[in-house]
Amino acid sequence: xxxxxxxxxxxxxxxxxxxxxxxxxxxxxxxxxxxxxxxxxxxxxxxxxxxxxxxxxxxxxxxxxxxxxxxxxxxxxxxxxxxxxxxxxxxxxxxxxxxxxxxxxxxxxxxxxxxxxxxxxxxxxxxxxxxxxxxxxxxxxxxxxxxxxxxxxxxxxxxxxxxxxxxxxxxxxxxxxxxxxxxxxxxxxxxxxxxxxxxxxxxxxxxxxxxxxxxxxxxxxxxxxxxxxxxxxxxxxxxxxxxxxxxxxxxxxxxxxxxxxxxxxxxxxxxxxxxxxxxxxxxxxxxxxxxxxxxxxxxxxxxxxxxxxxxxxxxxxxxxx
Amino acid sequence: xxxxxxxxxxxxxxxxxxxxxxxxxxxxxxxxxxxxxxxxxxxxxxxxxxxxxxxxxxxxxxxxxxxxxxxxxxxxxxxxxxxxxxxxxxxxxxxxxxxxxxxxxxxxxxxxxxxxxxxxxxxxxxxxxxxxxxxxxxxxxxxxxxxxxxxxxxxxxxxxxxxxxxxxxxxxxxxxxxxxxxxxxxxxxxxxxxxxxxxxxxxxxxxxxxxxxxxxxxxxxxxxxxxxxxxxxxxxxxxxxxxxxxx
Numbered sequence: 001x002x003x004x005x006x007x008x009x010x011x012x013x014x015x016x017x018x019x020x021x022x023x024x025x026x027x028x029x030x031x032x033x034x035x036x037x038x039x040x041x042x043x044x045x046x047x048x049x050x051x052x053x054x055x056x057x058x059x060x061x062x063x064x065x066x067x068x069x070x071x072x073x074x075x076x077x078x079x080x081x082x083x084x085x086x087x088x089x090x091x092x093x094x095x096x097x098x099x100x101x102x103x104x105x106x107x108x109x110x111x112x113x114x115x116x117x118x119x120x121x122x123x124x125x126x127x128x129x130x131x132x133x134x135x136x137x138x139x140x141x142x143x144x145x146x147x148x149x150x151x152x153x154x155x156x157x158x159x160x161x162x163x164x165x166x167x168x169x170x171x172x173x174x175x176x177x178x179x180x181x182x183x184x185x186x187x188x189x190x191x192x193x194x195x196x197x198x199x200x201x202x203x204x205x206x207x208x209x210x211x212x213x214x215x216x217x218x219x220x221x222x223x224x225x226x227x228x229x230x231x232x233x234x235x236x237x238x239x240x241x242x243x244x245x246x247x248x249x250x251x252x253x254x255x256x257x258x259x260x261x262x263x264x265x266x267x268x269x270x271x272x273x274x275x276x277x278x279x280x281x282x283x284x285x286x287x288x289x290x291x292x293x294x295x296x297x298x299x300x301x302x303x304x305x306x307x308x309x310x311x312x313x314x315x316x317x318x319x320x321x
Numbered sequence: 322x323x324x325x326x327x328x329x330x331x332x333x334x335x336x337x338x339x340x341x342x343x344x345x346x347x348x349x350x351x352x353x354x355x356x357x358x359x360x361x362x363x364x365x366x367x368x369x370x371x372x373x374x375x376x377x378x379x380x381x382x383x384x385x386x387x388x389x390x391x392x393x394x395x396x397x398x399x400x401x402x403x404x405x406x407x408x409x410x411x412x413x414x415x416x417x418x419x420x421x422x423x424x425x426x427x428x429x430x431x432x433x434x435x436x437x438x439x440x441x442x443x444x445x446x447x448x449x450x451x452x453x454x455x456x457x458x459x460x461x462x463x464x465x466x467x468x469x470x471x472x473x474x475x476x477x478x479x480x481x482x483x484x485x486x487x488x489x490x491x492x493x494x495x496x497x498x499x500x501x502x503x504x505x506x507x508x509x510x511x512x513x514x515x516x517x518x519x520x521x522x523x524x525x526x527x528x529x530x531x532x533x534x535x536x537x538x539x540x541x542x543x544x545x546x547x548x549x550x551x552x553x554x555x556x557x558x559x560x561x562x563x564x565x566x567x568x
Contacts, residue, residue, distance in 0.1 A: 168435050168437070171438060171439070172433055172434045172435055172436060172437065172438055173425045173431045173433045173436070173438045174432060174433060174434050175438070176418065176421075176422055176431075176438045177422070177425075177431040179411070179413075179414060180414070180422045183411040183413055183414060184411050186409065187409045187410065187411065188422075188426075189392070189393040190371065190393050190402070190403055190409075191397055191422065191426040191427070191481065191482050192394050192395075192397035192398040192426045192427065192482060193394055193426050193431060194392075194394045198431070201432075
């Protein structure tokens with residue numbers, strides 16, 4: 001466990017954060033957590049399973065709409081709304097994933113994107129149920145979560161709990177089976193694993209975590225819009241993961257910190273946000289192909305990234321056997 | 322007792338008959354080889370038996386069960402494992418993780434979401450690495466292993482499935498003479514001591530005649546000769562087609 005000493009100071013800093021910064025930045029921190037969870041769920045498919053999904057916003061959006069609709073139209077308590085968000089997103093991921101896991105590579109990416117857009121247009125057009133392009137307004141969190149710092153702690157609790165579960169999954173036999181499918185799907189079939197079925201299970205689990213992240217968004221923004229399901233939104237976790245590094249567990253969360261912080265900071269004084277993030281991505285891809293975490297890992301050998309990207313780490317360790 | 326029975330198996334790729342009316346039988350405990358020149362259909366035959374290709378016609382029976390055209394994972398679960406000609410391993414995982422993955426799959430533990438994998442199948446994985454002679458490379462990334470060790474790992478992964486019937490596609494390809502000897506001794510031990518039924522393909526005649534107790538000669542997708550090494554050696558057709566050129 002000594003490898004994870006650095007988690008302690010980070011946790012303390014994260015807990016003290018709302019006392020140290022203004023309300024605007026608390027809002028930014030909440031967004032970092034929500035989008036970070038979204039990106040981490042994306043990376044279950046991208047980093048672990050080795051497939052690029054370009055329709056992950058669909059499950060984020062379904063989660064957001066599930067909680068949003070329940071809060072607007074019923075009196076269901078928020079924690080239950082979030083559970084419903086997870087289940088709803090999981091069901092959509094099951095139906096969509098059933099078709100998508102038949103493909104790999106570019107076809108997988110295109111198919112996930114096509115289904116994502118399909119869902120987007122349904123939500124966009126279905127005025128009577130989803131509010132169409134007006135979105136949903138007046139999604140009010142319960143009384144005890146009205147203040148920014150209360151909602152921050154609530155989000156922090158949920159996201160940390162989700163990350164712990166995801167950590168266990170990544171270290172479990174199932175997590176290693178995902179790595180083995182990424183590395184060599186054929187070999188994995190011949191040791192007796194139904195690759196498609198496992199890919200589908202992973203797709204559903206990833207969709208559920210995306211749904212949870214989406215559920216947290218509505219009460220935070222007080223409103224949601226169909227754009228949440230659009231393909232731009234599917235690109236967000238891709239950017240975050242590329243920036244943070246797909247081959248380490250915390251990579252997408254680090255990417256979210258950088259991306260979301262930059263967004264809040266840059267849009268404060270210029271409208272050229274797409275230009276800025278474009279330059280950042282170009283820089284990362286050209287000069288740090290493993291993302292920030294890949295760089296940190298090769299320099300410091302920390303951050304728990306060993307299991308996903310063992311090349312650099314293990315080769316140096318084993319030279320003296 | 323018959324463990325494998327193949328009846329009039331056919332497979333064509335376009336106009337090319339890769340497997341032509343092949344009938345074949347194996348008894349429990351056999352150590353046999355299939356030989357034949359490049360393109361004779363050896364790998365295709367293995368691919369048909371393990372579900373990688375679909376047969377056009379014919380039947381494959383394993384322990385009396387019809388497994389023709391079953392998907393690979395189902396065939397593997399029944400107790401048929403294979404090692405590939407070109408080592409087919411998890412390059413970015415460590416040697417240890419490679420064999421552990423096969424063992425976890427065999428133990429049906431891969432749907433476990435919450436027990437850290439490093440706590441499972443420890444003794445089995447260590448023992449298997451020892452058997453394969455890979456213990457000292459346990460924590461090396463598989464992609465950094467030498468060619469010979471990669472082939473050994475390939476074999477270890479196949480053994481991790483605890484098969485009853487093992488197919489080895491050129492298990493010593495790319496190995497040095499010494500590595501070849503070590504690997505084939507291991508194959509022999511697996512057959513003798515663990516009563517594993519093994520079928521291998523090979524083009525090194527010294528290996529074939531030294532270890533296999535029964536040979537089958539494949540040529541252009543058909544079986545042209547079968548029998549003990551001595552019988553095959555003296556078979557005229559076999560000599561003409563194959564041995565004449567190589568041995």
